[in-house]
Amino acid sequence: MTQTALAGAATDSTDAHGAAPARPARTRPAAKPHGQWKIDGTAPLNANEAWKQDDGGLSVRERIEKVYSKEGFDSIEGTDLHGRFRWWGLYTQRKQGIDGGKTATLEPHELEDKYFMLRVRIDGGALSTEQLRVIGEISTEFGRDSADLTDRQNVQLHWVRVEDVPVIWNRLEAAGLSTTEACGDVPRVILGSPVAGIAKDEIIDPTPLIHELSRRFIGDPELANLPRKYKTAITGHPSQDVVHEINDFALVGVVHPELGAGYDLWVGGGLSTNPRLAERLGVFVAPEIAAEVWLGVTSIFRDYGYRRMRTKARLKFLLNDWGTAKFRQILEDEYLGHKLPDGDAAPKPTSPGDHIGVHEQKDGKFFIGVAPTVGRVSGTILTQLADTLEAHGSYRLRTTPHQKLVVLDVPKEQVEPLIVAMDALGLSARPSLFRRSTIACTGIEYCKLAIVNTKDTAKHAIAELERRLADLVDSGELTQPIALNINGCPNSCARIQTADIGLKGMMLPTDDGGTAPGFQVHLGGGLATDNRAEAGLGRTIRGLKVTAADLPDYVERVIRVYIAHRESSETFAEFAHRADEGLLQ
Structure with a gap:
C-alpha cells in the first residue's frame, strides 16, 4: 500500500493470491466473490443488494406521495x-433523550424518531436569494x-x-431545487467551487459541467444502483477549494502547456473508518469530454x-487493489474508447480555499465569505439573509464545503x-x-449513529478559545487558523483525519466507574484547500x-505548546507530525 493507502485495511483478495499450500488436505477454500457485476455477475450477494435490484430507490417517491404521506x-x-427513502434525501432522525452510551446497544428502531432529516441537494452550492x-x-x-x-x-x-x-x-422543485439522490447508493451532491464564474484568478469555470452532470445523470436509473455512495468534486479555482482529495471523483483546474485550460483527474478518495486520499490518474481532461470521463x-x-x-463497497477499495495504471487503462479502453493525454498536477495553492472575507470579482463587484458557527443556522436566519442580500443589491450566494456561505455580486458601496x-x-x-x-x-x-454532542461542544470550545488565546x-x-473538526462518531462526516485537530466522538471511562462523552x-x-503544502x-x-x-483545556494547551516549540514558519500540522508524543498529550 502507498502512504495514502487505507489505514488498517485488508482486502478480500489477500487469501486468493497466496502461495500454493504444502499439503493438499489443507487447501484453502476459494475466495469469495466481491460482487463485481462485470466479473461475478449481478446476482445479489446480500440483502441490501437484493432489495435494490428488486425495487430501486427512485421508485419510493410514488409511495411517499400516494401512500405514506396519507397513512403516516x-x-x-x-x-x-x-433504505429507499435515502434516494430522496430522507433519514429518520434520532429520538430525543437517548444518551450516547446507548448508540451501539439499541436497535435502529429504538434509536429513531418518527421524524426525518431532509437534505436539500445544492449542486455546486449555487443558490439564488429566492431559493x-x-x-x-x-x-x-x-x-x-x-x-x-x-x-x-x-x-x-x-x-x-x-x-x-x-x-x-x-415547493423546492418550483424553485429549481430538489432532494433527488441527496443520499443513498448514488452520485451524491456535486461539490463545486463557491467562486465559480466570478473569481478574478479562476483557471476554468466548472459551472457548465456541473449543470450538465446534474441534468444528464442525477435521477438516471442506470446510475441509481451503485455499490455505495459516490462523491464528486469539481473546481477551476487555484485554491483547490472543494476538498478534492477525499472524493471518489474530482477534477481540479489546470492549464496544459499545449491544450489549454482543463482539469487534472483524481479518483478514489474517502474517509470514514478506513481513510484514503484520492490519487491522480496523471491525465489531462479537456472540458468538452469531462462529462464523459465522469460517466x-x-x-x-x-x-x-x-x-x-x-x-468494502467504496471506490477507494477498488483503486487500492487495482492501482492508478490499471484504473486508467480500464477507463480508457473499456469506457472511453480512446486514450487521454498525459497531464501534470496543478500548482500547489497559495491561498486558503474557504473564501472568508471580502474579495473583488472579475466584474468589479465583490464577493463576501461569511461564517456561521459550525454551520448552524435556522430557517428564520436564511429567510432574513435573503431579504438582507436583496436590500444590498445581491441576488446570488453559494454554500461551501466548509459549512460557510459566500455572497456574490455585492456593489462596492454596499460591502x-x-x-x-x-x-x-x-x-x-x-x-x-x-x-x-x-x-x-x-x-x-x-x-442515530452519533455518540456525543458536537454543535454545542464546538460552540463552547470556540468561545473559550477566543477568550483564552x-x-x-x-x-x-x-495568525493562521488551526482547523478543529469535531465528529460525533467514527464515520468522519466532519473530516476528522484531515484537520489540524480532529476529534472522533466516543464514550470515555470516568474515575467513578461511569462514562462521559x-x-x-x-x-x-490537512488538504490542499487548507493552504497546505x-x-x-x-x-x-x-x-x-x-x-x-x-x-x-486540551486545545489551548496543545496550541501553546506549538507556539513555544515550532521551528521558523512551521505550520501546526508540520509540528504535530514532528513533535514527540509527550508534547502533544
Whole structure:
C-alpha cells in the first residue's frame, strides 16, 4: 500500500493470491466473490443488494406521495424506511433523550424518531436569494426552524414529517431545487467551487459541467444502483477549494502547456473508518469530454465496485487493489474508447480555499465569505439573509464545503453595510481564527449513529478559545487558523483525519466507574484547500483521548505548546507530525 493507502485495511483478495499450500488436505477454500457485476455477475450477494435490484430507490417517491404521506409514519415498509427513502434525501432522525452510551446497544428502531432529516441537494452550492428564501420558509413551516449548512454544500432540515414531504418537494422543485439522490447508493451532491464564474484568478469555470452532470445523470436509473455512495468534486479555482482529495471523483483546474485550460483527474478518495486520499490518474481532461470521463469513472464503480460487503463497497477499495495504471487503462479502453493525454498536477495553492472575507470579482463587484458557527443556522436566519442580500443589491450566494456561505455580486458601496447586517444575523465576514476554522457534524442531537454532542461542544470550545488565546492572537504569535473538526462518531462526516485537530466522538471511562462523552484525538491532517503544502492524514497518539468537558483545556494547551516549540514558519500540522508524543498529550 502507498502512504495514502487505507489505514488498517485488508482486502478480500489477500487469501486468493497466496502461495500454493504444502499439503493438499489443507487447501484453502476459494475466495469469495466481491460482487463485481462485470466479473461475478449481478446476482445479489446480500440483502441490501437484493432489495435494490428488486425495487430501486427512485421508485419510493410514488409511495411517499400516494401512500405514506396519507397513512403516516407507521405505514412505511421497512426497506423503504431504512433504505429507499435515502434516494430522496430522507433519514429518520434520532429520538430525543437517548444518551450516547446507548448508540451501539439499541436497535435502529429504538434509536429513531418518527421524524426525518431532509437534505436539500445544492449542486455546486449555487443558490439564488429566492431559493434561499424557499428553504428558509420550508424550515420554519415544516422543520421547527432547523437548518444546518453541511460540509457537502447541502442544507439539512430536521423534524420533517412524512405527511409534509410531498408539499415540500413541490415547493423546492418550483424553485429549481430538489432532494433527488441527496443520499443513498448514488452520485451524491456535486461539490463545486463557491467562486465559480466570478473569481478574478479562476483557471476554468466548472459551472457548465456541473449543470450538465446534474441534468444528464442525477435521477438516471442506470446510475441509481451503485455499490455505495459516490462523491464528486469539481473546481477551476487555484485554491483547490472543494476538498478534492477525499472524493471518489474530482477534477481540479489546470492549464496544459499545449491544450489549454482543463482539469487534472483524481479518483478514489474517502474517509470514514478506513481513510484514503484520492490519487491522480496523471491525465489531462479537456472540458468538452469531462462529462464523459465522469460517466466512465462512475460506470467503473457501478460495474467493478465491490458489492458483497458494504464495508468494502467504496471506490477507494477498488483503486487500492487495482492501482492508478490499471484504473486508467480500464477507463480508457473499456469506457472511453480512446486514450487521454498525459497531464501534470496543478500548482500547489497559495491561498486558503474557504473564501472568508471580502474579495473583488472579475466584474468589479465583490464577493463576501461569511461564517456561521459550525454551520448552524435556522430557517428564520436564511429567510432574513435573503431579504438582507436583496436590500444590498445581491441576488446570488453559494454554500461551501466548509459549512460557510459566500455572497456574490455585492456593489462596492454596499460591502460594509452588508457586513454589518450579516453580522447581526450571526454570519461573520471577519470571524475569529477559531470560528473560521471549526466545523462539526450533526452529532447526537439528530443523528442515530452519533455518540456525543458536537454543535454545542464546538460552540463552547470556540468561545473559550477566543477568550483564552486572545493574547496569542493580539501579539501576532498566532495568525493562521488551526482547523478543529469535531465528529460525533467514527464515520468522519466532519473530516476528522484531515484537520489540524480532529476529534472522533466516543464514550470515555470516568474515575467513578461511569462514562462521559469525549473524543479520540487526530493531529496534523490537512488538504490542499487548507493552504497546505501537501495533503495528508492526521496522526493518532496512543492513549490520547479527551473528554468533551476538558476539550478547551486540551486545545489551548496543545496550541501553546506549538507556539513555544515550532521551528521558523512551521505550520501546526508540520509540528504535530514532528513533535514527540509527550508534547502533544
